[in-house]
Amino acid sequence: MNILDEFDTIAAIATPMGMGGVGVIRISGDKAFEIIEKIFTNPKFEPRKFNHGWIVENEKQIDEVIVLPFFAPNSYTGENVIEIQCHGGVNVVKNILNLVLKNGARMAEKGEFTKRAFLNKRMDLSQAEAVADIIHSKTSEFAKVSVKNLSGVLKEKINEIRNEIFEILSKITAGIDFPEDVKEPEYDYLVSGFEKIISSIDAVLSGAETSNIFRQGASVAIIGKPNVGKSSLFNALLNLDRAIVTDIAGTTRDVIKETLDLGIPVTLVDTAGIRDGVNEVDKVEQIGIEYSKQSLDEADLVLFVYDAAQGVTDEDKEVLELLKDKKYILIANKSDLMSGKPNADAVYLSALTGEGVNELKQKLTEKVCDINPESLDFVTNTRQQECLKKARHSIEQALLASQLRELQDLISIDVKSAILALDELTGELITDDILNNIFDHFCIGK
Ligand code: GDP
Numbered sequence: 001m002n003i004l005d006e007f008d009t010i011a012a013i014a015t016p017m018g019m020g021g022v023g024v025i026r027i028s029g030d031k032a033f034e035i036i037e038k039i040f041t042n043p044k045f046e047p048r049k050f051n052h053g054w055i056v057e058n059e060k061q062i063d064e065v066i067v068l069p070f071f072a073p074n075s076y077t078g079e080n081v082i083e084i085q086c087h088g089g090v091n092v093v094k095n096i097l098n099l100v101l102k103n104g105a106r107m108a109e110k111g112e113f114t115k116r117a118f119l120n121k122r123m124d125l126s127q128a129e130a131v132a133d134i135i136h137s138k139t140s141e142f143a144k145v146s147v148k149n150l151s152g153v154l155k156e157k158i159n160e161i162r163n164e165i166f167e168i169l170s171k172i173t174a175g176i177d178f179p180e181d182v183k184e185p186e187y188d189y190l191v192s193g194f195e196k197i198i199s200s201i202d203a204v205l206s207g208a209e210t211s212n213i214f215r216q217g218a219s220v221a222i223i224g225k226p227n228v229g230k231s232s233l234f235n236a237l238l239n240l241d242r243a244i245v246t247d248i249a250g251t252t253r254d255v256i257k258e259t260l261d262l263g264i265p266v267t268l269v270d271t272a273g274i275r276d277g278v279n280e281v282d283k284v285e286q287i288g289i290e291y292s293k294q295s296l297d298e299a300d301l302v303l304f305v306y307d308a309a310q311g312v313t314d315e316d317k318e319v320l321e322l323l324k325d326k327k328y329i330l331i332a333n334k335s336d337l338m339s340g341k342p343n344a345d346a347v348y349l350s351a352l353t354g355e356g357v358n359e360l361k362q363k364l365t366e367k368v369c370d371i372n373p374e375s376l377d378f379v380t381n382t383r384q385q386e387c388l389k390k391a392r393h394s395i396e397q398a399l400l401a402s403q404l405r406e407l408q409d410l411i412s413i414d415v416k417s418a419i420l421a422l423d424e425l426t427g428e429l430i431t432d433d434i435l436n437n438i439f440d441h442f443c444i445g446k
Contacts, residue, residue, distance in 0.1 A: 007079075009035065010112055011105035013093050014445035020088035025096050026445060027105055028113055032080040035103045036067060040084075045069035055084065055096050062099065063092050077113050078120030111442025115435070118427060125427025125438070126154045129381060132442050133215070141263035142214045145376050154204075154378040155426060161200045162422045165395070168193045169415045172408045187402050190411065194399035197418075201392045204380065210369040211379040213300070217265035218368045221295040223323070224305035225315050229333040232351035233305060234258070234270040237361065262365045269295045301327045301368050303360075308332035308348060327367060331360065383438070387425035394418035 009029025015022065027035060037043040042053030047069070055062040068083040075081035084100075086092050101107060111132070118128045130149035137143040149155075168190065175184030222230045238258050256270040296302060302323055306316045330346040332338070335356060342348050347363060349356025380388070398414040423429035 009105045010108035011100045012108035012445040013097055023086050023088045023093035025084040027082040028077045028079050031104050032082045036082045038103050039099050047071050057099050062095055063087055077116040078122045110444050111439030115439045124155045138265045139261050145379050149378050157204055158422055158426055164197050165418050172412045184408050187405050190402040194395050197395050201388055205388055207376050208380055208385050214264050218300040219267045219298055220301045221269040221299035222303045228305045228307045229351045230305050231270055236351040236357050271295050303331055304328050305331045305333050308335045309337040384425050387421045391418040391421035
């Protein structure tokens with residue numbers, strides 16, 4: 001879609017298709033009022049007041065509806081917008097949309113309403129992306145933090161950083177352009193200014209790992225030798241009976257996955273026990289063992305389970321060797337069977353009685369996220385992180401050049417690049433391709 005010729009009038013169904021109490025058809029553009037006047041029995045609108053009446057086609061009643069008018073620029077898109085609330089049946093909604101299209105609107109593309117809101121400066125790009133995040137959020141925590149982005153928290157942070165950079169750039173430029181009247185800034189001033197900017201960028205980037213985990217979820221593998229209670233723990237964490245639990249070693253023949261909502265979506269993977277001497281083990285289990293090594297590689301975090309009653313055995317230590325480069329939590333299961341002193345490094349729990357399982361859930365969230373999700377004020381996506389990294393790199397170059405007392409003319413080139421990278425983040429400076437790519441991830445009607 002070309003952003004230059006898109007200010008015609010668009011329409012789409014804004015609610016999910018299916019049976020529901022209400023269906024909403026949204027129209028946006030210059031002709032929104034003209035179109036509704038042709039098909040609605042009560043079209044005298046006033047701002048902030050809804051009208052009740054019938055949608056009609058050739059004097060035939062289609063549905064009894066409520067119509068909400070939004071007069072430009074006070075609407076979601078910044079244009080004239082009409083929202084028709086009708087009964088929620090699939091065919092009613094479709095019939096009304098068809099009628100709207102016949103009367104002069106074009107079917108909206110994915111994300112086109114939000115794209116117009118951005119192009120009409122009702123929101124910046126980080127807020128527009130927040131709309132997609134809210135729609136797609138898999139957990140309530142992610143939805144909450146995306147709403148903070150929508151309200152402009154990230155936008156504010158980026159603008160603050162941009163202002164800091166801009167202030168330094170203005171001083172450098174004044175020194176270059178008016179050497180007689182304005183002294184060029186001291187190099188020490190530049191060094192400390194750039195250092196401060198780098199730490200401001202780092203502060204925004206510090207939540208990146210957590211943001212990514214929020215978005216994609218984390219993969220957590222349960223690893224340990226057979227019969228220590230991995231499947232039982234899997235079930236206890238999920239409150240279900242999915243994995244087969246037996247007391248014969250090697251009964252989990254496959255990798256079983258389930259999603260656990262801990263604020264962040266966690267994919268929990270129950271694996272067949274890793275153990276040596278696979279030649280004694282039947283073929284099916286051997287395949288399962290391969291799977292568990294693969295799950296181990298892919299996991300963001302490992303729950304390493306051993307039998308609390310037996311303590312950490314040599315066999316456990318061998319498996320632990322595989323984990324030396326991984327984030328893991330040591331779990332002593334079957335605490336109900338244990339007597340003696342607990343190992344301070346391990347989480348003691350009983351998958352059988354449920355004791356200690358909630359404490360594990362809490363620890364799991366802490367380990368998976370680099371910072372507490374509740375303290376997160378905003379999230380960033382990979383596009384935004386790339387822009388921030390580009391800006392950081394340019395400022396680092398400028399810092400280095402300032403430490404080496406290089407010509408300020410040269411330093412200003414890097415400083416300008418940093419500003420451009422931030423402008424790309426907020427959408428001040430953006431190409432059609434990037435924009436289309438962003439809005440293609442939306443759904444129709446938003
Ligand atoms: P896996 O092979 O590691 O997946 O182990 P399972 O989950 O299949 O459990 C092996 C056996 O240990 C089963 O008989 C379970 O009932 C038992 N078991 C698992 N967790 C506990 C626990 O916390 N306490 C006790 N007493 N038994 C457990």
